[in-house]
Amino acid sequence: xxxxxxxxxxxxxxxxxxxxxxxxxxxxxxxxxxxxxxxxxxxxxxxxxxxxxxxxxxxxxxxxxxxxxxxxxxxxxxxxxxxxxxxxxxxxxxxxxxxxxxxxxxxxxxxxxxxxxxxxxxxxxxxxxxxxxxxxxxxxxxxxxxxxxxxxxxxxxxxxxxxxxxxxxxxxxxxxxxxxxxxxxxxxxxxxxxxxxxxxxxxxxxxxxxxxxxxxxxxxxxxxxxxxxxxxxxxxxxxxxxxxxxxxxxxxxxxxxxxxxxxxxxxxxxxxxxxxxxxxxxxxxxxxxxxxxxxxxxxxxxxxxxxxxxxxxxxxxxxxxxxxxxxxxxxxxxxxxxxxxxxxxxxxxxxxxxxxxxxxxxxxxxxxxxxxxxxxxxxxxxxxxxxxxxxxxxxxxxxxxxxxxxxxxxxxxxxxxxxxxxxxxxxxxxxxxxxxxxxxxxxxxxxxxxxxxxxxxxxxxxxxxxxxxxxxxxxxxxxxxxxxxxxxxxxxxxxxxxxxxxxxxxxxxxxxxxxxxxxxxxxxxxxxxxxxxxxxxxxxxxxxxxxxxxxxxxx
Numbered sequence: 001x002x003x004x005x006x007x008x009x010x011x012x013x014x015x016x017x018x019x020x021x022x023x024x025x026x027x028x029x030x031x032x033x034x035x036x037x038x039x040x041x042x043x044x045x046x047x048x049x050x051x052x053x054x055x056x057x058x059x060x061x062x063x064x065x066x067x068x069x070x071x072x073x074x075x076x077x078x079x080x081x082x083x084x085x086x087x088x089x090x091x092x093x094x095x096x097x098x099x100x101x102x103x104x105x106x107x108x109x110x111x112x113x114x115x116x117x118x119x120x121x122x123x124x125x126x127x128x129x130x131x132x133x134x135x136x137x138x139x140x141x142x143x144x145x146x147x148x149x150x151x152x153x154x155x156x157x158x159x160x161x162x163x164x165x166x167x168x169x170x171x172x173x174x175x176x177x178x179x180x181x182x183x184x185x186x187x188x189x190x191x192x193x194x195x196x197x198x199x200x201x202x203x204x205x206x207x208x209x210x211x212x213x214x215x216x217x218x219x220x221x222x223x224x225x226x227x228x229x230x231x232x233x234x235x236x237x238x239x240x241x242x243x244x245x246x247x248x249x250x251x252x253x254x255x256x257x258x259x260x261x262x263x264x265x266x267x268x269x270x271x272x273x274x275x276x277x278x279x280x281x282x283x284x285x286x287x288x289x290x291x292x293x294x295x296x297x298x299x300x301x302x303x304x305x306x307x308x309x310x311x312x313x314x315x316x317x318x319x320x321x322x323x324x325x326x327x328x329x330x331x332x333x334x335x336x337x338x339x340x341x342x343x344x345x346x347x348x349x350x351x352x353x354x355x356x357x358x359x360x361x362x363x364x365x366x367x368x369x370x371x372x373x374x375x376x377x378x379x380x381x382x383x384x385x386x387x388x389x390x391x392x393x394x395x396x397x398x399x400x401x402x403x404x405x406x407x408x409x410x411x412x413x414x415x416x417x418x419x420x421x422x423x424x425x426x427x428x429x430x431x432x433x434x435x436x437x438x439x440x441x442x443x444x445x446x447x448x449x450x451x452x453x454x455x456x457x458x459x460x461x462x463x464x465x466x467x468x469x470x471x472x473x474x475x476x477x478x479x480x481x482x483x484x485x486x487x488x489x490x491x492x493x494x495x496x497x498x499x500x501x502x503x504x505x506x507x508x509x510x511x512x513x514x515x516x517x518x519x520x521x522x523x524x525x526x527x528x529x530x531x532x533x534x535x536x537x538x539x540x541x542x543x544x545x546x547x548x549x550x551x552x553x554x555x
Contacts, residue, residue: 048251057514076141079225086237158233159234163214247517334402426467463475
């Protein structure tokens, strides 16, 4: 994904630090960019400037207003959208004379075989070999803009967008360029990284979606589909009306014990926002990972680190974001986990050994980088005793510990309807939707397939898992893609729930509430004995550059 520009350290000169405070008469009406930013938390000795990449999160967010739900000002070539899936409807663009000739030949075959003609026969024919339907999206649609529309997004990149009649250049999710023996990733055509020793096949790019920022005062937006052999989809086209709710930052604190520090987050204007620690280990070399409220749309934040004995009371805030995985551990396996009520009871008393976003390792991702994963698999004892030392075989045999896992996330449904879900959790576990139990797992039954009605809007899903350590465990979610062929029949397609890539390279639906990435600047330290501020020497670290879940053996 596109990375934000590197944040420059705030250089604070000695003359500014030692200068006398300005009087009220001398105060400037506008802030002086060279003047040090005041510390919003008086008892903090450390702070880190953080910048949120809002645009990258928008690219992973489902629209709040779909083109399918708007009344168009104008359409061409019959461009229309499915009211449930919100996709542009594909039509057969084959020449009518060719189509009629093909159908006549097929009818003759049926007649010779003594069979009645099947009206769906033409729709099942292949485009190239058999002269079947050429399914494409074509045409354009123009809609009126409203002040609430911040950006326009669509998937994949096969469309042109005009605002007030002028063609605009969109932003894309970062693409991959494959070469034998190497992987390059690019941003707007510029190579920004590579990984050696990777043999890949084929070619092309991995662009999944596009985004256009709506300028203030714009009146109309026109979307024109670009036809092509492989470019016959237009999915999730619509407008985003809000900002990402949650951002994640990874803080490098050299020489400090992250487990004894409490983060307090303020916006650039000084207003405090909610924050939650994802991971903080008593290890000076281990960064601290946090989540904080970014729903205001601000891009500049300050994270203050306060001694836990002096920290202010925490703000009430629950992250509503994609998948968060939390692992807890019991000293001994307890059969009470085999009921939902018992699981919740044990969960409250179990020791936390890890929390974070489940991610794939580079070797497991087609793009060669860490990406969120919707399937978790663990084998053998994956946890450290008290999060620090590895288990010995003697300790394992003597303690017989058990592990509990909760994978939860917030997602959006575009239209009320019946959706087919496939979930698994084992060797034992539960699936809850909006707090209601919808599936239980125990023993050899590793998966459940069911259909249920889900209303339009935001929902929360939780996959709970329990197992004695040493047993293989897994948890995951799939759902049936709402894709129909010419005859109105569903195609067989079971992508991971909310995954950004489907079978045969076809993009799936964006469902999850995205987690915004951030860039952190060097640590700043206040030296209260001299009444001066100074900038630390720690290097900036990008939030997505290391796995946030610091537990060995986890994927």
